[in-house]
Amino acid sequence: MADFSKQLAERANTINMNAGPSPLPDAALLTAAASLLSYPETPGMGIAEISHRSPAFDNVVVKANDSLRKLLEIPSNYRILWMQGGGLTQFAATALNLLAWYRIKNQLKPEDEVDAWYAVTGSWSKKAAEEGARVGVNAKKVFDGKKYGGGKFKGIPPASEWDIPQLEENGRKPAFVYYCDNETVDGIEFGGVGSETSFPFDKFDPEVPVVADMSSNFLSRPVDVSKYGIIYAGAQKNLGPAGVTLVIVREDLIVDLDEAVKYGGTRVPSMLSYKNMADTNSMYNTPPTFTIYVCSLVLRSLLASPPLPLSSPDARPLSPLSDFADQKSSLIYAELDDGSGFYVGTADKAVRSRMNPTFRLNGGEELEKKFVKAASEKGIKGVNGHRSVGGIRTSIYNAVTLDQVKTLVAFMREFRDQNQ
Ligand SMILES: Cc1ncc(COP(=O)(O)O)c(C=O)c1O
Structure with a gap:
């Protein structure tokens, strides 16, 4: 099996906040990489090399x-x-x-x-x-x-x-x-x-x-x-x-x-x-x-190891992911609402996305460009807003961890302190 330690280290040093395509769980990608070479149900043939009508793909x-x-x-x-x-x-x-x-x-x-x-x-x-x-x-x-x-x-x-x-x-x-x-x-x-x-x-x-x-x-x-x-x-x-x-x-x-x-x-x-x-x-x-x-x-990894334990025995299968998304997005929104007015959320509070918190910098577009560049230098990638609206968008899908969001928030604070 190939040694992916270099690639994994690079991933560990990167916070990928792209809006889509966006990060996927390491475990799924590692299994996929091995299966490209030889799929366990069809030894010698990779998963991308077998018929879509084969029992293995079925x-x-x-x-x-x-x-x-x-x-x-x-x-x-x-x-x-x-x-x-x-x-x-x-x-x-x-x-x-x-x-x-x-x-x-x-x-x-x-x-x-x-x-x-x-x-x-x-x-x-x-x-x-x-x-x-x-x-x-x-x-x-x-x-x-x-x-x-x-x-x-x-x-x-x-x-x-x-x-x-x-x-x-x-x-x-x-x-x-x-x-x-x-x-x-x-x-x-x-x-x-x-x-x-x-x-x-x-x-x-x-x-x-x-x-x-x-x-x-x-x-x-x-x-x-x-x-x-x-x-x-x-x-x-x-x-x-x-x-x-x-x-x-x-x-x-x-x-x-x-x-x-x-x-x-x-x-x-x-x-x-x-x-x-x-x-x-x-x-x-x-x-x-x-x-x-x-x-x-x-899908298998979501079933096997949800990011948070089930909150109660009768919680529904996706409840942990919902709590996880609330927890992560709340950290970012708390930063927008810190009272300094440095960051300004673009969506009304009642409809703020748990997946794609969007905001502007009160200092204008040049400061936003500086924010995106400084974030990138810290390994926080893909935080520029959609080209049609500009601003900042921090996409925090399921594969983005709580620690990564905490790092983003720490960066936001530091950037505000240095630039307000
Ligand atoms: C909510 C939503 N709908 C539709 C689309 C369009 O999807 P696609 O680019 O796969 O056609 C996107 C793309 O990001 C999206 O976010």
Whole structure:
């Protein structure tokens, strides 16, 4: 076995706060490295060198699905799909699959238009609404965070202030309601740290499927999957390397997209069809086998050794990760709220992300550049804000340790003391 001591030492000296792709657990990466050369179930052949239709790879997917079902307590009437094309592809796929489901269910005519409601709380849900409109839904914003924040995404008011249309207006329900659980760019999360702001399911007709983009807070807390029609997440934050998107979809929403053509639907590329993916156990074409394998290792490591002990015997499998995320993010937010005004959080306190705390430096952009550079010199990497908004973003996914966050906070204090 190769000696990875140099690489491991480099990793130990680095705090990787990239927003995605982002750090993965050492143990999973070491196993993956060895398996690239020779996989235990296929000695002499690496995991990236065997057929996706082999029993060995089939086992990988079975085990990964099994771990996911345990961790997220996924009910048996939900299917797990491993798809390609990232979150951006799901912006289209969620809309296209649910459009087809809706057209068939309501036996629509070609001229009938279909509404979908989007809660636009940040950059990603904004983009999803635009893509939904491109592929054929009437995308209505039930909440526009940019308007609410005076040109910037910063908060989410109570649902009583959302613009939820009366169903009587057009007589038909929307095909779905869409939201993003954690806005990675803007640092805004439903149920952010210390907050009760959760998605207002009770404001919507229970027959209307809710679609959630959980790309950047997937596996960071328990989720009641039964409340959703579709949950999806790009792997490249808490789950594994880039290249695969996990889709959890309620079985009754999976339809034959070609059948919808009879009801005014358009032809959709086969690769976007949830039915094709479900019917073939996500092997409709060659999936990104190595990426899925690494995801399976990460899932296994989460089950085997959660970062904190279970808080109580009846705690849910992801409760320790939720406590862990609260603990880490609270340290950073406490620093923003220290009263000096040197750091200024960009998101309202009620919706502060547990995964991507974002903030500005009161001293302006030049000082922010200096902060990013000084952090990097200390081994703290990837803290620059998203290119569209600037500022600072400290992404603290599951693989970022409490000690690493403490080091970041110590650095923030030192930098403030030297520069205020
Ligand atoms: C919440 C969220 N949704 C969607 C996306 C887009 O994902 P992708 O780049 O995999 O298409 C991202 C990317 O970071 C994201 O953070």
